[in-house]
Amino acid sequence: MxxxxxxxxxxxxxxxxxxxxxxxxxxxxxxxxxxxxxxxxxxxxPRPPARGGSTPGAGPAVxxxxxxxxxxxxxxxxxxxxxxxxxxxxxxxxxxxxxxxxxxxxxxxxxxQRAEEESAPAQRGFVEAAVALGFKRVADFNGAEQRGVGGYPEIAVDGVPQDAATFYxxxxxxxxxxxxxxxxxxxxxxxxxxxxxxxxxxxxxxxxxxxxxxxxxxxxxxxxxxxxxxxxxxxxxxxxxxxxxxxxxxxxxxxxHPVFRDVYPLSREHPDGESVGGALLWTASPEAFRDELDLQVLAAVLPVAAAGAASGAFALSAALVQPxxxxxxxxxxxxxxxxxxxxxxLLGTVSDRHRLLAGVKLARELAAQSGLAHLLRRTPSPGITGLDDDELTRLIVAGSTAxxxxxxxxxxxxxxxxxxxxxxxxxxxxxxxxxxxxxxxxxxxxxxxxxxxxxxxxxxxxxxxxxx
Known part of the structure; x- marks a missing residue:
């Protein structure tokens, strides 16, 4: 030892x-x-931020x-x-x-909490897409209100994510x-x-x-x-x-939390070569109980090296956060x-499968909004557009991770x-x-x-x- x-x-x-x-x-x-x-x-x-099945980049300090x-x-x-x-x-x-x-x-x-102008264009586009669908902006997820969309806070020094143990x-x-x-x-x-x-x-x-x-x-x-x-x-x-x-x-x-991630290649006009912060939509599924907010859609830019492409990519991760x-x-x-x-x-109940299905469909609806769609090439990976609910549910069950x-x-x-x-x-x-x-x-x-x-x-x- x-x-x-x-x-x-x-x-x-x-x-x-x-x-x-x-x-x-x-x-x-x-x-x-x-x-x-x-x-x-x-x-x-100090240890590096956990990656595993979680959304790329630093995790939200929420x-x-x-x-x-x-x-x-x-x-x-x-x-x-x-x-x-x-x-x-x-x-x-x-x-x-x-x-x-x-x-x-x-x-x-x-x-x-990063200022909006510090975020990557695709993350700003994600927020605009959610607002266009009727979700309100949240300036501080650790404040009075969590229902809505905005950039999320991180444990960071000079913009660099840190492990909390560093400070103890x-x-x-x-x-x-x-x-x-x-x-x-x-x-x-x-x-x-x-x-x-x-x-x-x-x-x-x-x-x-x-x-x-x-x-x-x-x-x-x-x-x-x-x-x-x-x-x-x-x-x-x-x-x-x-x-x-x-x-x-x-x-x-x-x-x-079971999470299903769609990855969209970024358009070459918006390469976003570095992952800068992230954004979050926190909302309720149609089957949520009482004042639950049981769904999150997290948005993060994958840098070129991680995306394995010339222009980087954008990940939209739908997570069921009250399984x-x-x-x-x-x-x-x-x-x-x-x-x-x-x-x-994961997704061991019918209700859990229904709720994450709603989250994935919401994430894909966000990607189709004009404020975000022009920054992306249209086909997500994994996944095929045009699936019915049963087909998409089977894809989600097979592709979800912790x-x-x-x-x-x-x-x-x-x-x-x-x-x-x-x-x-x-x-x-x-x-x-x-x-x-x-x-x-x-x-x-x-x-x-x-x-x-x-x-x-x-x-x-x-x-x-x-x-x-």
Missing amino acids: SSTRVPPEHADVVVVGGGSAGAVLAARLSEHPDRTVVLMDRQAG RARPADFAAWVENGLTDWSYADVLPFFRDLENTPTGEDVYHGRSGPVPVR LTPEVRARPNLTVLDGVIVDRVLFGRNTATGVVTADGTVLRADEVVLSAGAYGSAAILLRSGVGPAEDLAVLGIDVVAALPVGQNLQD ESVGTLRLASRDPRRAPVVDGN HGRPTSTAPMGDPADAWVVVDARGTVKGLEALRVVDASIVPGVPSCGTELTTIMLAERVARLVYAA
């Missing part, structure tokens, strides 16, 4: 995972000089909506309302734009004598003394003892560690010969080097509920000295990307649990 310093034989807290949540926790917990903190991760610190948090409250998380979390969203952010009631000016994370695991933070950062580490499992976590063991057999273990390895990583530790469905663990420590539904409520479908995560084996088996069950926003593999809620894995502060049910704090515990995938919501979650747990 590589390390910035020799790890202690025993730590007060070991944090597993150095992404957004783990970086926040390591930074905040080590602010107390008498608390020894060890952060363990394959790569703790918060979960008030309606999303209202659903948290309905699930027994009575002090996780929008009013409860808004101060934490403000405190983590520094941005020069937006209203003070919604935005912070001095937090660690630079959230930047700074050189000054890493230099704290009470913080040890171990990079290049694969954590196998949590160690227990009866029902109390006592440390972790890595893939190479190294043991680190701690008074408390916090898993922040993401919706896939944290769930896999729990399962290897004997925390999960008893039947699945028995198949792999893993002794059950706590029989809980880990990995049984996975959610992500009903629930997937699963299971272990492939006890080997911590093997990835878990993920079944996203957006790379997984949540809910160890959901947070009222401990009395059978589907819940952790309580309102991330403590694993029935166990002591073990928390999960990352997108795993979000009780249902929010109607947007998860980055800012995950940072807020970690900031709030750090304040409520560890700030004494």
